[in-house]
Amino acid sequence: MLRFVVRRLLLLVPILLGLSILIFVWVRALPGTPADALLGERATPADVAEFKQRYGLNDPIYTQYWAYLKTTLSGELGTSVASHRPVTTEIKERFPATIELAVAAMIFALGFGLPLGFIAAKKYRTPVDHGSLFLSLIGISIPVFFLAIMLKYVFAVRLGWLPTVGRQDVLIDADHPTNFYVLDGIVTGNFAASWDAIQHLILPAIALGSIPLAIISRVTRASVLDVQSEDYVRTARAKGLPPSQVDRRHVFRNALLPVSTIIGLSFGILLSGAVLTETVFAIPGMGSWMKEAIFNHDYPVLQSGIMFLALVFVIVNLIVDITYAFIDPRIRVS
Amino acid sequence: MSIAQVEEVQLEQHQMSGGLWSEAFRRFIRNPAGIMGVAFVGFFVVVAIFAPLIAPHSPTDQDLFAVATGCCPGPSRDHLFGVDELGRDELSRVMYGARYSLVVGVLSVAVGLSIGLVLGSIAGYLGGWADSIVMRLMDILLAIPSLLLAIGIVAMLGPGLSKVMIAVGIATVPIFARLLRGTILGQREADYVVAARSIGVRRRTILTSHILPNSISPVIVAGTLAMATAIIDVAGLGFLGLGPQDPATPEWGTMLTTADRYIATAPHLALFPGLAIVIIVLGFNLIGDALREALDPKLRRYD
Numbered sequence: 001m002l003r004f005v006v007r008r009l010l011l012l013v014p015i016l017l018g019l020s021i022l023i024f025v026w027v028r029a030l031p032g033t034p035a036d037a038l039l040g041e042r043a044t045p046a047d048v049a050e051f052k053q054r055y056g057l058n059d060p061i062y063t064q065y066w067a068y069l070k071t072t073l074s075g076e077l078g079t080s081v082a083s084h085r086p087v088t089t090e091i092k093e094r095f096p097a098t099i100e101l102a103v104a105a106m107i108f109a110l111g112f113g114l115p116l117g118f119i120a121a122k123k124y125r126t127p128v129d130h131g132s133l134f135l136s137l138i139g140i141s142i143p144v145f146f147l148a149i150m151l152k153y154v155f156a157v158r159l160g161w162l163p164t165v166g167r168q169d170v171l172i173d174a175d176h177p178t179n180f181y182v183l184d185g186i187v188t189g190n191f192a193a194s195w196d197a198i199q200h201l202i203l204p205a206i207a208l209g210s211i212p213l214a215i216i217s218r219v220t221r222a223s224v225l226d227v228q229s230e231d232y233v234r235t236a237r238a239k240g241l242p243p244s245q246v247d248r249r250h251v252f253r254n255a256l257l258p259v260s261t262i263i264g265l266s267f268g269i270l271l272s273g274a275v276l277t278e279t280v281f282a283i284p285g286m287g288s289w290m291k292e293a294i295f296n297h298d299y300p301v302l303q304s305g306i307m308f309l310a311l312v313f314v315i316v317n318l319i320v321d322i323t324y325a326f327i328d329p330r331i332r333v334s
Numbered sequence: 335m336s337i338a339q340v341e342e343v344q345l346e347q348h349q350m351s352g353g354l355w356s357e358a359f360r361r362f363i364r365n366p367a368g369i370m371g372v373a374f375v376g377f378f379v380v381v382a383i384f385a386p387l388i389a390p391h392s393p394t395d396q397d398l399f400a401v402a403t404g405c406c407p408g409p410s411r412d413h414l415f416g417v418d419e420l421g422r423d424e425l426s427r428v429m430y431g432a433r434y435s436l437v438v439g440v441l442s443v444a445v446g447l448s449i450g451l452v453l454g455s456i457a458g459y460l461g462g463w464a465d466s467i468v469m470r471l472m473d474i475l476l477a478i479p480s481l482l483l484a485i486g487i488v489a490m491l492g493p494g495l496s497k498v499m500i501a502v503g504i505a506t507v508p509i510f511a512r513l514l515r516g517t518i519l520g521q522r523e524a525d526y527v528v529a530a531r532s533i534g535v536r537r538r539t540i541l542t543s544h545i546l547p548n549s550i551s552p553v554i555v556a557g558t559l560a561m562a563t564a565i566i567d568v569a570g571l572g573f574l575g576l577g578p579q580d581p582a583t584p585e586w587g588t589m590l591t592t593a594d595r596y597i598a599t600a601p602h603l604a605l606f607p608g609l610a611i612v613i614i615v616l617g618f619n620l621i622g623d624a625l626r627e628a629l630d631p632k633l634r635r636y637d
Contacts, residue, residue, distance in 0.1 A: 018474040029490050137623075141616040143566045143587075145573045146608035149594050153601050272481035276570055280594060290482065291574050294489050306486055310478045 004325050008318055019310055020072065024065050027303050072307070078300035082292065087304045090289065095308075096179035097167055097285035101277065102270040104201045105209035109266070113213045114259070117220025118252065124225060132217060139214025144273040148207035148280035155203055165282035168197050200281075208277045212266035219262050223255040230254070257328055264320030268313050354551075354629075361628040368624025374617030378610070382432035390414070391423035393430040393584045406600040416602040419592060427584035428606050434578075434585045435614060438499045439565040445503025446564075447557055450510025457511065458518030459541050469515065472508040480505045484567060485576070493576040495585065502567045506560050513556050517549035524548075551629040558622035562615045569611050586611050 039047055052058050056067060077087035120132035156164040167181050168174065174193035176184045182201070185194025227233060228251055236246045275287035282288070286309060293301040362368050381388070390413075391397075397413070398421050408416040415424035457468040475483060487501035521527060522545070530540050571577055572587025573594075581588075586607040593604035 014470060015473050015477055018470060019477055022474055026486060026490060031490075031492060137616060137619055138612070141562065141566075141619050142612050143569055143573075143608070143615075145570060145587075145594075146590060146604070146611060149590065149597060149604045150601075150608065153597050153604065157598050268479040271479040275481055275485070276573065279574060290485060294485060294574075294576065302486065302489055306478060306482055309482060313479055314477050 001326065005322055008321060012314060012318060015314065016311065019307065020069060021065065023303055023307050024068055027299055030297075030299055072304075077304040080293075080301050081298045082296040082301070087300055090301070091286075091304070091308060093179055094284060094286050094289050097181075097283055098271070098274050098278070098287060100167075100180050100182060100197075101201065101204055101208060101274060101283065101285060102267065104205035105270055105273075106212065106263070106266070108205045108209035109212035109216055110263075113216030114220055114256075116213075117217035118224055118255075120217065120221045121224035121228070122247075129221075132221065136214035136218045139210050139217075142210060143276075144207055144210065145276040145280055147210055148204065148277050151203045151207055152280060162203055163200050167200050167283055168193065169200075172196050200283075204277045204281045204283060207280070208270060208273045211269050211273065212262075215262055215266060215269075216259060219259050220255060223258045224251060227251050227255045257324070260320065260324055260327070264317040267316045267320075271309055271313060358551075358625075358628040362624055365624045365627060367620050368628070371617045371620025371622075371624060374613050375621065378432045378436060378614050378617070381429050382436050385426075385429045385433060389423075389426035389429045391426045393427045394422060394582045396421040397423070404599070405596050406603060408600070408602045415606045416600070418589070418603055419596055419600070424603065424606055427589060428586070428610050431584045431586045431589065431607060431610065432614070434495065434583065435565050435569070435611070438495060438502075438568050439561050439618075442499040442503035442564045442568065443506065443557055443560050445500055446506030446560065447510050447553070449504070450507045451514060451553075453507065454511040454514025455518060455541060455546065458515035459522065459537070459545065465515070468511065472511050475505075475508045481567060481570060484571060485574075488571060488576045493579055495578045495583070498568055498571045498577050502564050502571070505567070506564065509556065509560065510553065513552060514549060517552055518545055521545045521548055555622055555626045555629060558618055558625055562618035562622065565611065565615050565618070 039051060043051075056064060059067075075088060077091070079086055080090060083090065116132050116135070120129045123129050152164055155162050163169065172193050174181070174184060174190050175188050177187060178184055181197035182194050185191055185197060233246060233250050236250045237243075241249075271287070274285060275291055277283070278285045278288035279291055286305060290302065290305050290309075292298070293305065397417055405419045406417055407413070410416070413423050413425065415428060418424055418427065453468050453472070457465040478486070484498075484501040484505045487504055488497055491497040491500065518541075527540060527544055530544055535544075568577070569585075569587030569590070572585045573590050575588075575591060577583075577588045578585050589607040590604055593600070593607065596603055
């Protein structure tokens, strides 16, 4: 097991190194030079030359890359051009918002996707099954932002059941030691604040979770149907185990294995969708930050933000792979 | 087995083998889901082509009397889908919007497919260090969530419909490259390839006239499904404001940006372009699923 983990970690190194080169090259391909961006239009050629000298822009490209790598690894991500705040400070505030949203969406997707897929498989080739397949097809066909807008209209604007924007009511007086608002309320004993944060999460989580929900229910269904025809299930039935016991102890547990791999893949979908969902619900997370950064030509933010999100995505997938190998020993060998 | 039986088996086999494509076509048209998908997509293709003839108004003409009392009157006899915040006919805009979504969807998949095809063929057929370089590059691209990758590319190229198209296309490259490499690797040691190699056929000819034609069916399926994702992603980038910069362009995603602003008073502005996206994307997803079953019936298990 340890060897598997170490091997997977080592495989990560070239990918992250490649990613850093890619982003380094990408930033240099962006329109405008850093000198133009920071010195403004009135800078004299002498100013520009001095600027280039001071920031090492005259050095050979590999020296520049090496400097970039060193500062990035030391956690120095630069300052946002738009807000003039350190990028790391902003990540500390915004990343929890996105993770909270992604986790809520995942809970929604698993909470409804697993039972839906399981029931569909149990009612194989009945209207219930067809209905669930159709529903999941709609789920992957509906754009996240359209669903988000419609949910906002129905449940927030029309019915007024849930709030429309932000992470928490502005009038709520709450401390944020971790910046995970739901968790903050629990830690500080301010349960009203937690409850308010949860209410703000419901609609965005449903909108964002719709695609993973559709995928999870489809995979669960196929996986349950696969497992049902296995020998060990037939044996369990033959020895007289009650059907509910067979389902719970043999079918469902084994059917969950392939579903767990989907969770890692879905995380990428969640990070992509977060850009759109956060925009619709005005949530100050990583996604809406990236969007604003494009319009502000805030390249330090884009550079570090994309690198950071890619890093998170890669790590989540690594954790899922390791968990999978932990549950299913066959993976470790191959 | 008697001779009569052998003949019977051969006859059966003969009837079965009407060629891969005609067999697949027969299976496809027997699948109601696939037909429904074709109907959805076909409907929008017709709307897109004949938009100038069937649209009741021009997509840019403003009926200022309609918005004189505020934004925005909903469906009426004059404007079946209502009017937008500038008094433009929503139905006509949705109809013209089909042109952008279809063209941009097709072109961005074409971009992704052609680059992916080349990279995947190189990796799969040459193998060795070419394979390693290409596939590691694809791994790196896959490490960035697809919409973020597209956003990064748009940042580099600047906003605009054609830039969005290229960005979404490039974001699909790793999918096609990986798929093609996998199928080519599977074909490389097939008997007919070994036979061609042993009689001295050139490598490039083997690749283009033996391996690629036999690897194409999974690519067609993936291409159709990629159309669905591409249309959603293009609309998403449009929604973020990175699409066409001319506000007169009736692109569905961009239309939803303004719709979001007027959602409290004019939900029809969001509903109609949104539903159009859902239906066209659903169409491509249905066609993709049906094609997969038709081209490779062995894969068909539980659907």
